[in-house]
Amino acid sequence: MTTNRVAAALVALVALAACTAPPAQQPARSADPKPASHPVNVGVGTDIPGMAVFDPKSHVRRGFDVDLYQWLGNNTEPKFTPVEVDVLVPHRVDALVAGEVELVVHVFSITDERRLRISFAGPYLVTQQGVMVRQGDKRIETIDDLAGKTVCAQTDSTSYAQLNSGSLKGKVTTTTDDSTRGCVDRLLRQEVDAASTDELVLRGFAQQTPGLEVLDLRFGTKERYGIGLPKGDRELCERMTEGIRTFITNGLWDQFFRTNFGDIPSETYRPDPYRLDPCT
Amino acid sequence: MDASQRSDPESPLKRPWWVIQLLWAVPLLLGVSAFVVWLLLLGNKGQGIADAVSVLVGTVSLVVAVLGLQHSSGRRNAEPRRQGPRKPLPRWIFAAAGAAIGAIAGLFFWLVVVKPDVPVTDLAEISNGNQMTDGEQASFRVPGTPPERRYLFITPVLVNHESVGDCVGSAQLTVTLVRDGRKDPPLQGRLPGGEVRLDLAGTTREARVLIALSMPDQACTVDLGLSEAVLYN
Numbered sequence: 001m002t003t004n005r006v007a008a009a010l011v012a013l014v015a016l017a018a019c020t021a022p023p024a025q026q027p028a029r030s031a032d033p034k035p036a037s038h039p040v041n042v043g044v045g046t047d048i049p050g051m052a053v054f055d056p057k058s059h060v061r062r063g064f065d066v067d068l069y070q071w072l073g074n075n076t077e078p079k080f081t082p083v084e085v086d087v088l089v090p091h092r093v094d095a096l097v098a099g100e101v102e103l104v105v106h107v108f109s110i111t112d113e114r115r116l117r118i119s120f121a122g123p124y125l126v127t128q129q130g131v132m133v134r135q136g137d138k139r140i141e142t143i144d145d146l147a148g149k150t151v152c153a154q155t156d157s158t159s160y161a162q163l164n165s166g167s168l169k170g171k172v173t174t175t176t177d178d179s180t181r182g183c184v185d186r187l188l189r190q191e192v193d194a195a196s197t198d199e200l201v202l203r204g205f206a207q208q209t210p211g212l213e214v215l216d217l218r219f220g221t222k223e224r225y226g227i228g229l230p231k232g233d234r235e236l237c238e239r240m241t242e243g244i245r246t247f248i249t250n251g252l253w254d255q256f257f258r259t260n261f262g263d264i265p266s267e268t269y270r271p272d273p274y275r276l277d278p279c280t
Numbered sequence: 281m282d283a284s285q286r287s288d289p290e291s292p293l294k295r296p297w298w299v300i301q302l303l304w305a306v307p308l309l310l311g312v313s314a315f316v317v318w319l320l321l322l323g324n325k326g327q328g329i330a331d332a333v334s335v336l337v338g339t340v341s342l343v344v345a346v347l348g349l350q351h352s353s354g355r356r357n358a359e360p361r362r363q364g365p366r367k368p369l370p371r372w373i374f375a376a377a378g379a380a381i382g383a384i385a386g387l388f389f390w391l392v393v394v395k396p397d398v399p400v401t402d403l404a405e406i407s408n409g410n411q412m413t414d415g416e417q418a419s420f421r422v423p424g425t426p427p428e429r430r431y432l433f434i435t436p437v438l439v440n441h442e443s444v445g446d447c448v449g450s451a452q453l454t455v456t457l458v459r460d461g462r463k464d465p466p467l468q469g470r471l472p473g474g475e476v477r478l479d480l481a482g483t484t485r486e487a488r489v490l491i492a493l494s495m496p497d498q499a500c501t502v503d504l505g506l507s508e509a510v511l512y513n
Contacts, residue, residue: 110446123446158444165442166499221445221499275496277450 040080042069043087043095043104047181050204050260051107067256068124069105076243090156093117096228104228107201109158119233121240122226123271128218129162130199132206134187135213140194143219147171149193152183159197162220184209198223203264237279248273348372398428398511409504414495418504422487429511432478436491438502447500454492459483
């Protein structure tokens with residue numbers, strides 16, 4: 001009886017294998033329709049020259065951040081189609097926490113404090129706090145010269161926090177605006193003495209706006225831009241981190257940097273691809 | 281084999297009672313062994329899980345034993361008392377004796393051979409652990425001269441007191457054990473928050489642990505501490 005059962009099981013197994021085995025003349029895999037790339041909401045900026053600018057007339061977005069998320073969409077597995085969702089700088093963390101977006105690629109500095117609520121992949125770009133003044137204004141030449149001056153920084157940004165910490169704490173009169181563009185406009189209107197944010201962002205504004213000058217001053221902790229992710233999504237973090245590593249090592253990082261920032265030397269802004277932050 | 285054969289006490293095909301018991305006892309022992317190995321791999325966390333599970337298993341065992349006793353005594357009372365040779369001892373007595381011997385042996389093994397873990401988190405005083413910057417090194421002396429157990433388990437943590445800076449998330453720690461003044465090969469790339477296990481075997485006088493900090497941002501300043509330090513065998 002047992003022998004009969006074993007024989008029957010073997011026959012069934014062979015029959016099943018015959019049914020599921022691929023035919024000898026199966027068409028090539030490339031002939032299969034390409035799997036659809038799934039849409040992913042990506043929080044982006046609209047008004048940061050060099051990093052992310054949206055032209056409402058042509059509906060075209062340009063910038064280093066734009067190049068990065070589009071490249072990641074086409075080159076990470078599974079591929080995805082970025083659906084751009086405009087997010088203001090102060091709302092980036094909340095947009096991720098609320099699930100409005102799955103990624104944020106928007107001059108998003110990785111900080112230990114933000115890591116408490118969200119995760120990051122990166123960094124994909126490293127800069128530091130810089131200072132922009134009106135061209136010809138020689139009152140500020142060192143960091144200490146900021147003492148007693150009125151400096152504008154974006155609301156809820158690390159730039160604002162940096163002006164109020166470390167050696168500058170309590171020495172600078174800080175004022176905020178909802179956007180860096182707002183601070184630049186106030187600087188042009190002579191309402192403030194200087195504008196401060198990430199140095200590379202300032203250079204992008206200076207390239208576009210005559211009459212402004214980025215000083216050769218850097219201060220504070222480094223601004224290491226990362227891709228914001230939902231807290232604890234380790235699989236997504238590892239996928240994005242690997243994508244960033246490839247993006248840097250295959251030379252595209254340099255190519256896109258030149259495209260968006262011209263002849264600004266790129267070495268100081270390029271992170272070490274072999275020492276990206278671990279996903280935890 | 282059909283049901284009538286299985287139920288016939290005189291059948292030559294009837295298996296001895298201990299063979300039938302093995303059918304459930306062996307898988308149970310294998311499962312428990314795998315569970316114990318997993319607990320050991322978990323280290324200090326495994327101890328907590330073992331404590332909780334032991335309470336549950338102990339309570340269930342007590343309930344099952346009491347119910348079994350009541351059931352067997354009830355059946356014995358219902359059966360007419362037979363005259364004849366002295367009845368052999370019930371099986372539960374052998375089981376209880378085996379369990380008691382096992383428990384005593386286990387207790388002896390745990391207390392004398394393995395020895396309980398010794399939490400030393402509060403005793404490990406870190407020097408140079410405050411306001412650390414890139415490239416700096418902190419250290420602490422392992423409590424005990426020599427330490428009371430063979431292994432040390434630590435969980436280093438870093439705290440960035442500023443609201444800015446990617447300092448903790450990008451930091452790497454290099455942990456070096458120094459036994460009686462001799463340095464062991466360093467454990468590199470250890471992340472803050474990760475568990476580190478150090479083998480203190482052979483220490484005759486003093487063991488120290490050196491923790492070097494590496495951060496890509498020179499402007500970062502963090503405090504180093506230990507969220508957990510346990511000596512164990």
